[in-house]
Amino acid sequence: MMLSFPTSLLNGYRNFMSGRYVDERERYRSLAEEGQKPSTLVIACSDSRSAPETIFDAGPGELFVIRNVANLVPPHEPDGHFHSTSAALEFAVQSLKVTDIVVMGHGRCGGIRAALDPNAEPLSPGNFIGRWMSLVKPAAEQIQSNDVMTPAERQTALERISIRNSLDNLRSFPDIKVREKEGKLHLHGAWFDISTGELWVMDPETRDFIRPEI
Amino acid sequence: MMLSFPTSLLNGYRNFMSGRYVDERERYRSLAEEGQKPSTLVIACSDSRSAPETIFDAGPGELFVIRNVANLVPPHEPDGHFHSTSAALEFAVQSLKVTDIVVMGHGRCGGIRAALDPNAEPLSPGNFIGRWMSLVKPAAEQIQSNDVMTPAERQTALERISIRNSLDNLRSFPDIKVREKEGKLHLHGAWFDISTGELWVMDPETRDFIRPEI
Amino acid sequence: MMLSFPTSLLNGYRNFMSGRYVDERERYRSLAEEGQKPSTLVIACSDSRSAPETIFDAGPGELFVIRNVANLVPPHEPDGHFHSTSAALEFAVQSLKVTDIVVMGHGRCGGIRAALDPNAEPLSPGNFIGRWMSLVKPAAEQIQSNDVMTPAERQTALERISIRNSLDNLRSFPDIKVREKEGKLHLHGAWFDISTGELWVMDPETRDFIRPEI
Amino acid sequence: MMLSFPTSLLNGYRNFMSGRYVDERERYRSLAEEGQKPSTLVIACSDSRSAPETIFDAGPGELFVIRNVANLVPPHEPDGHFHSTSAALEFAVQSLKVTDIVVMGHGRCGGIRAALDPNAEPLSPGNFIGRWMSLVKPAAEQIQSNDVMTPAERQTALERISIRNSLDNLRSFPDIKVREKEGKLHLHGAWFDISTGELWVMDPETRDFIRPEI
Structure with missing residues (x-):
């Protein structure tokens, strides 16, 4: 055969x-x-250059992973539709009881680039990707009009803004909000520069991205 | 700091x-x-034991990856909602023009186990995971009632049925259907046995899962 | 001559x-x-591809062997008729005092395939084979109606279910039941994949078939 | 585990x-x-010393094999009961269309020895083995009373008589009788001396057992 x-x-x-x-x-x-008992959920981009297991040198059982375009978390919408990301979030938090959630973005993200392009047409009649990236639309609009930043700077900026956005959306899930307040769950942001291999981590207080000492 | x-x-x-x-x-x-030019999209489970980059020993740039609970593909539903999986599919097929899509399931899948449990209560008020797993409900019902198979056999059966289901749903996306007919896109099923490391691949004709010679 | x-x-x-x-x-x-003192009785299929002496590389004196279509054990029926399999069982257990009985099924079993075919006509006026395979009829009916499994998956499922069935029927023989309780006799299931040479062994607790480490 | x-x-x-x-x-x-296409059915004893694949150095696919105590064939009895041997015969002849059937007996056969012992008690309340060996009872009675033969001679004699008996019973199956007459099926007797490794083959005309030149 x-x-x-x-x-x-x-x-x-x-x-x-x-x-x-x-x-x-x-x-x-x-x-x-x-059974698996991962303590960490990583929400990463589908991009072929940002595999969390590679970047964090993680073995089997370590990371529960959601991968979608631009590592976005939509807001809590209990509307009876199929919600891939929300379902995985729920499973990680309620069933596996992960203690840490990392939203990991990366440089040169194609989804973010499309969101920034004011001339971008819907990619298809169904336009799932356009609809999906509209999750960052308010931020994208503020950045698009900023003509003193270079295109690359705008892109990096939106990549990081979008991570903060997703962290905010995570907290719109009641269970996540509660568990974080109880100290049982910690939310983190990270950004990986695919060009240099640098990892930048979000300071939870200032929400800036900085390079940790390693 | x-x-x-x-x-x-x-x-x-x-x-x-x-x-x-x-x-x-x-x-x-x-x-x-x-930029990335991956030729393959892998739709895998969020499970911490089924990282495609690990199992396929893939380096950066090789695999575009969607990961959600139970590696499901919902049917084509252009309803204006946020569709994480459909958006990533669209991006992979229309922008990246991948030539191969692999739906990779795995053994001991928690989502499939939950779908098979007739007594499973909604995990939360929002019940995203229950709604998400309802994608395999018709098949799950046929398998649940089969009391001559062991629980593990029922689970493996549904894990594989669900992969075939997702392949069918992939073909409900007009663009995927067209590109497959034109010979530009190939759809594949795979199932990874996390216990033994065995990879089983779906025969496209019979739709059985078999162990390829490696 | x-x-x-x-x-x-x-x-x-x-x-x-x-x-x-x-x-x-x-x-x-x-x-x-x-005289022979085999410690193991193997109940195997008549199929030309599943000789136990070959598969277990067994020499003379090692295996007492019953071979019939689909390696079936009928229930205990002391009705005065000729019972080939029951007579051999009795001889192995009571005279030879074997310590282990292995019911060994195999893939692509023609008897099981016939049992699964709802349109199968009796093969002959006497229809011995139809009557014989009716031993697995209740299970076959549950599997036949399952249209979310492929034909090959249904066949493998019934091959394994039938082994469990035969193990249950073995325990309907009073002497076997008693000796097993006394720890003098052990019952096992095995399934041989004639296509790949793989041996799968039944876990006595879960009754699942798994590949032993060899 | x-x-x-x-x-x-x-x-x-x-x-x-x-x-x-x-x-x-x-x-x-x-x-x-x-699929298997064996041309030969061998009806052999369950005895651990008489595996046909070993004695005939047969590989996979060559021999369809029935093994029961004393390699007996019961007469054609279409009574609706489970008939292990008759079902396998039917399958071999009607489905696989074997061209040759070999009834192979052997020396030191425990079943034959039991049939010859006038003092043998039923081995168990169910007495399947006693009932099964009653297939050779008429011949056994003639031999038992013959006190000019040694016990070993009586045993060898009955082992061979029983093979001829089974060949006669084979011809009570209508389909076998017809196919033999048409020249599509050939019936053979063989006797294996487990002590010396000698194979004796029945001359179809005289029905004597002789050692073929090899």
């Missing part, structure tokens, strides 16, 4: 099995037996 | 910078300059 | 005599003198 | 996988894809 499965993935899987898996066989097995 | 950022993540990031990043510095830089 | 005996069998026998038998001459002789 | 599966079988399976299976991987795979 001919399988059309991408050869590059099968090659990668072979590397995994003959490499990393050999060392972590027991870990996978016990994680299967006992 | 004291940063509350999780220490385990900072430690992991330090490993990344002193390890993998050293070798891939140029790759990150050129990916930043030229 | 012309013997019509199949040439392939005579050729095979010649190989046996000039090969394996040379090494095992003494073993055969002493097994003849002292 | 602790599996109680017999260690000797797992060890044997390991040998199989690292030995014979390596050479026959493709054969197993193609037999799985294309």
